[in-house]
Amino acid sequence: MSRPARPALPLLHGVNASAVACPAGPWRLILDFLAERLPLVARDAWSERMARGEVLDEAGAALAPAAPYRAGSRVFYYRQLAEEAVIPFEARVLYQDALLVVADKPHFLPVTPKGRYVQQTLLVRLQRELGLASLSPVHRLDRETAGLTLFCIQPAHRDAYQRLFRDRAVEKAYEAIAAAPEQAHRALNLPLDYRSRLSQRADAFMQMQEVAGEANAETRISLLERLGGGLARYELRPRTGAKHQLRAQMSALGLPIVGDRIYPVLQAEQAQPDYSRPLQLLARSLAFTDPITGESRRFDSALRLGGAAA
Numbered sequence: 001m002s003r004p005a006r007p008a009l010p011l012l013h014g015v016n017a018s019a020v021a022c023p024a025g026p027w028r029l030i031l032d033f034l035a036e037r038l039p040l041v042a043r044d045a046w047s048e049r050m051a052r053g054e055v056l057d058e059a060g061a062a063l064a065p066a067a068p069y070r071a072g073s074r075v076f077y078y079r080q081l082a083e084e085a086v087i088p089f090e091a092r093v094l095y096q097d098a099l100l101v102v103a104d105k106p107h108f109l110p111v112t113p114k115g116r117y118v119q120q121t122l123l124v125r126l127q128r129e130l131g132l133a134s135l136s137p138v139h140r141l142d143r144e145t146a147g148l149t150l151f152c153i154q155p156a157h158r159d160a161y162q163r164l165f166r167d168r169a170v171e172k173a174y175e176a177i178a179a180a181p182e183q184a185h186r187a188l189n190l191p192l193d194y195r196s197r198l199s200q201r202a203d204a205f206m207q208m209q210e211v212a213g214e215a216n217a218e219t220r221i222s223l224l225e226r227l228g229g230g231l232a233r234y235e236l237r238p239r240t241g242a243k244h245q246l247r248a249q250m251s252a253l254g255l256p257i258v259g260d261r262i263y264p265v266l267q268a269e270q271a272q273p274d275y276s277r278p279l280q281l282l283a284r285s286l287a288f289t290d291p292i293t294g295e296s297r298r299f300d301s302a303l304r305l306g307g308a309a310a
Contacts, residue, residue: 009060009076011133015113015124017056017076027069031054034075054078060213079118087120088275093130094148095299099292100161101126101135101151102299107278110143122149139165142244147174147283147301160291165241171287174236174246175240177280177305179253185254193221194249198242204266208248215240219249231258233305235284246281257281280305 009017020037027033031050035043049055054061056076063075089106096102103126104248105111110121118124127135138150152158164170181188193216201207220237227233234255236246244263250256251263258280261267282305287298 004160009056009133011127012078015078015080015118016127016133017078019074019076022069022071022073022075023227024071025069028161029065030063030067030069030075031065033069034077038077049077049080079113084117084119085272087117091125092302093123094125094302096130099153099157099290100297101130101132101153102286103149103151104301105146105149105283106303107144107146108273108275109264110169111137111140111149123151126151138162139170141283142247142279142281144259144279145281145283146278146303146305148286148299149283150286150299154272157292164288164291168239168241169288172238172283173285175224175282175284175305176234176246176250176257177227177231177235178234178250178257180230180232181223181255183230183254185252188221188253191220194219194221194253196249196252198245198248200243201306206262207266208242208244210248210252216240217249219246222249247279 020034025033027036031043031046031150034041034046034055038046041049045290046055047065050063050065050067052079055063057063058074058076087109089109091106091109092104094102095106103122105122106250110117112123113121123135123137127133132153134155135151136155138152141147141149150161152161165238181190195218196210197213197215198208198217199211199309201209217237220239222235222237224233224235236243236250246265247257247260249258256264258281259277282301282303285298285300287296289295290297
C-alpha cells in the first residue's frame with residue numbers, strides 16, 4: 001500500500017510538519033489523542049499550540065483545541081524544543097541548481113532533527129536559509145563527521161538519488177587523521193583493501209564490532225602523509241555503507257580516528273560537546289552519474305581537517 005500524499009504545508013521556524021496517524025480509539029478530541037500518544041508535550045502545551053494554529057489537518061487547516069477526533073485521518077504538527085543549545089559552526093552551500101543542494105556540514109551539526117536537536121540541524125538551517133520546504137537529505141553523515149552532504153530539492157526525484165547510495169553507485173572519498181600505520185594491530189601494506197563483517201554490539205547499541213563471517217564492509221585505505229606525533233593522514237574510500245564503517249574498521253585495525261568518542265571505547269554523552277576536539281573525519285568528495293540528467297557530477301569539500309577551509 002502506498003503512503004498517502006503529504007499536503008504542501010508551510011515551514012514553521014524552518015521546520016517541516018511531522019505527521020501522526022489517527023487509529024480507531026476512544027479519544028473524543030484530537031487534543032485527547034495528542035496528549036496520550038505524544039506525552040513528552042504536556043496537554044496544556046498541546047492546547048496552546050492548537051490555539052496558535054500549529055496543529056493542522058490533512059488539508060492544512062488549523063485544528064482548534066475543541067476539534068473532534070476522527071479515526072483514519074492524519075494530524076500534522078511541528079517539532080519544538082523548549083531549550084536548544086546553539087551549535088556555533090556554520091554550513092556552507094557549495095552548489096545549488098533546480099535539482100540538488102550540496103553543502104559542507106561542519107563537525108557537531110546533525111543532518112536532520114532528532115533528540116535534542118531541531119533548529120540546530122543542517123536540514124532545518126538550509127530549509128530556512130534557502131526557503132526550500134521540500135529539501136530533503138539524500139544520505140546521512142554522523143553528527144561528528146564534517147564534509148559533503150547532498151540534498152534533493154524535488155520530492156519526485158528523491159528516491160532516484162537515494163537509490164544511487166543504496167546501489168553503491170556513488171564514488172566517495174573521506175580523509176581521516178589517526179594513529180600512524182606502525183601502531184596498527186598487524187603489519188599493514190598500504191594501500192589496503194580492507195574487508196570485514198560488522199555487527200551491532202549487543203551491549204552497546206551505539207557501537208559496531210567486527211565478527212566472524214562473510215564481509216559486509218569494504219574500505220580502500222591509503223596513507224596520504226605522516227604528520228608527526230605518531231599520527232598520519234589517510235584517504236578512506238568506502239565501497240559499502242555499513243553503519244560507522246570507517247570508524248569501526250579503523251579502530252579494529254588499532255588506528256582509531258582522532259577525536260572519536262565511540263571507538264574504541266564508548267564515552268558518555270556530553271551535555272555540552274567539547275568543540276575543541278572534533279572527530280578528525282571529513283567527507284571529502286562525491287562523484288556519480290546524475291539519474292535525472294545523465295550528466296557526470298563531482299563535488300569536493302572546501303573544508304580541511306583541523307577546521308580550515310580551502
